[in-house]
Amino acid sequence: MPSPEPARTQLRVGRLVKAHGLKGALKLELYTDEPDRRFAPGAAFTLQVPDTSPWSGKTVTVREFRWMNSHPVVFLEGIDDRTAAESIVRAILWIDADPDAPAEDEAWYDHQLVGLRVFRGDDEVGSVVRVDHLPAQDLLIVRPAGTDTEVLVPFVKAIVPLVDIGAGRVEVTPPPGLFEAVPDDAPPAADH
Structure with a gap:
């Protein structure tokens, strides 16, 4: 009996923001x-696109990567003009992670985050049940202890200043109301 294939771990490395020029650059x-290592010529990516996209279920391969006016730009095989480039805009690029490669600073796999206990100061407020990857930012989905509800926590440094995989904890500094109801008589947040 053949042994089952090991589960693949994927790493999100980029998102195609917009077409650049007339020759298919993105x-x-x-x-x-x-980026220079991840987007080397020949690197292949799995695409995260809507099921209705013509790119659904396909992969792309880097033809060329360069910096233009301090912006990263990629040319992909088979995308040779602006129209083709515009058809793939907003796709998120994933690669199969090499389990033996050293981890990047402040980069975690979803399976490392799921199950971590979430703390606000010294108070445990719940645990991470999943990670959602959205075009704008990632969200930690936290289930407060003893509830079936989910709290969507933007996975940004200002709100999640510490992830300690070894200690099994995530520290959060959420704005008022993220984990509890804000009283009706609370003063409005100050504009910055």
Whole structure:
């Protein structure tokens, strides 16, 4: 009997933001600290796109990666003009992670985050039940202890200043009302 294939771990490394020029170039939003290595010619990516997209279920391969006016730009095989580039805008790029490669700073796999206990100061407020990857930012989905509700926590440094995989904890500094109801007589938040 053949042994089952091991589960693949994927790492999100970028999002195609917009078409650039007439020859199929695409500006990138990077989710990696090593863009020159991740986007080397020949690198292949799995696409996260809506099921209705003509790119659904397909992969793309890097033809060329360069910096233009301090912006990362990628050329993909088979995308040779602006029309083709515009058809793939907003796709999120994923790669199969090499389990033996050193981890990037402040980069975690979803399976490392799920199950971590979430603390606000010294108070445990719940645990991470999943991670949602949205075009604008990632969200930690936290289930407060003893409830069936879910709290969507923006996974940004200002709100999640510490992730300690070894200690099994995430520290959050949420705005008022994220984990509890804000009283009706609460003063409005100050504009910055």
